[in-house]
Amino acid sequence: MALAAASPARAEWRYARVADNAEGSVTVSVRNGATFVSARQFCFALGCSVFYQWASHRAVIQNKTERTGAIVSSLTSVALVEGHVVDFDGEVVSDEREGYLLPLSLAVRLAGELKLGKITERRTEIAIKSPEPAGSSFALKTIVLDPGHGGNDMGTGFGSIYEKDVTLVYAMRLRDEIMKALPDVKVILTREDDRYVSLPDRAKLANSLNANLFLSIHLNHATNPKVEGTETYILSPDATDDDAKRTALLENDTWLKSAKIGDAGNTIRSILVDMEQTKYIQNSALVASMIHQDLSPLGKTHGLKTRGVKQAMFYVLSQVAMPSTLVEMGFLSNTGDRSRMMNVLFRDDFVSSLVAALKRYADKVKVPEKEN
Ligand SMILES: [Zn+2]
Numbered sequence: 001m002a003l004a005a006a007s008p009a010r011a012e013w014r015y016a017r018v019a020d021n022a023e024g025s026v027t028v029s030v031r032n033g034a035t036f037v038s039a040r041q042f043c044f045a046l047g048c049s050v051f052y053q054w055a056s057h058r059a060v061i062q063n064k065t066e067r068t069g070a071i072v073s074s075l076t077s078v079a080l081v082e083g084h085v086v087d088f089d090g091e092v093v094s095d096e097r098e099g100y101l102l103p104l105s106l107a108v109r110l111a112g113e114l115k116l117g118k119i120t121e122r123r124t125e126i127a128i129k130s131p132e133p134a135g136s137s138f139a140l141k142t143i144v145l146d147p148g149h150g151g152n153d154m155g156t157g158f159g160s161i162y163e164k165d166v167t168l169v170y171a172m173r174l175r176d177e178i179m180k181a182l183p184d185v186k187v188i189l190t191r192e193d194d195r196y197v198s199l200p201d202r203a204k205l206a207n208s209l210n211a212n213l214f215l216s217i218h219l220n221h222a223t224n225p226k227v228e229g230t231e232t233y234i235l236s237p238d239a240t241d242d243d244a245k246r247t248a249l250l251e252n253d254t255w256l257k258s259a260k261i262g263d264a265g266n267t268i269r270s271i272l273v274d275m276e277q278t279k280y281i282q283n284s285a286l287v288a289s290m291i292h293q294d295l296s297p298l299g300k301t302h303g304l305k306t307r308g309v310k311q312a313m314f315y316v317l318s319q320v321a322m323p324s325t326l327v328e329m330g331f332l333s334n335t336g337d338r339s340r341m342m343n344v345l346f347r348d349d350f351v352s353s354l355v356a357a358l359k360r361y362a363d364k365v366k367v368p369e370k371e372n
Pocket of ligand 1 (some may be wrong): 148149155156163217218219250251
């Protein structure tokens with residue numbers, strides 16, 4: 001079939017929000033005229049779970065409460081639903097990035113047969129725009145720096161050292177250095193003193209300024225005091241590993257505590273299916289990898305370990321409509337990291353490395369000057 005032969009990477013993607021139900025909405029993608037729902041998003045929205053059995057080219061979708069399930073395969077256009085065979089139009093496509101993609105007709109059927117709720121098709125198609133001209137909306141005009149925590153929210157701590165204080169010192173220093181290195185770029189802090197600012201308010205500020213980059217600064221904590229090193233995070237519903245998941249939970253903590261559990265669940269779901277975020281991911285990954293690269297030499301000069309670019313579900317990153325990254329400078333629970341972060345020479349070098357990365361990023365996204 002032509003569909004299977006088409007390269008997923010080159011296929012045209014359009015996103016449309018099709019269904020609203022009690023739990024959330026499911027977003028579809030259109031490839032070569034056929035409409036698909038990713039099994040992962042389907043389950044996020046409808047509260048089921050999906051297990052991939054890549055080796056046998058199939059996925060199991062399970063209704064948690066009813067203990068019912070379906071097996072779909074990318075090799076055949078029949079599915080096994082509740083033990084009986086179901087024919088459907090189209091085919092299941094396995095995709096490196098999205099996992100299994102279900103034809104919409106099959107998704108509608110599964111939602112009914114597995115009693116997951118109803119998918120009411122309410123299609124508002126958004127035609128995909130051709131990729132924005134280089135840098136037009138990404139060009140670095142305004143950066144929002146976000147010193148983590150503040151006020152009653154201390155963040156992590158060790159003795160009398162609190163994350164909220166260290167992030168503020170570094171962020172203010174970083175602001176001054178960016179202003180010197182990139183004089184055309186406006187730099188705004190989400191807080192300039194020791195005060196509590198909620199995560200939604202931090203995001204709102206960045207959005208209201210139409211900032212082009214959001215950089216959040218944090219300190220990490222681990223129960224194992226030997227764990228050390230700096231990490232650069234970008235937003236993703238799927239955490240890189242358990243450590244990444246744990247870090248995100250730690251940083252989302254204040255927000256989770258302040259939100260009603262039900263609200264929190266729904267908000268996370270709605271974020272996860274909000275494909276709007278996908279347009280920022282590439283630039284977020286770009287700036288994160290530049291930061292990672294430019295921090296690496298601090299290994300030689302200061303003994304700093306770089307643990308790499310990771311992905312996790314950070315609430316504050318999910319709410320900003322711009323490329324974003326979150327730097328966990330180091331572990332306050334580790335002696336080496338702790339004394340480094342308190343050291344003025346290290347601070348200056350750390351900040352210089354961030355500035356170097358931001359400069360390279362600014363160069364990469366700048367709008368090319370028109371030829372005369
Ligand atoms: Zn933090």
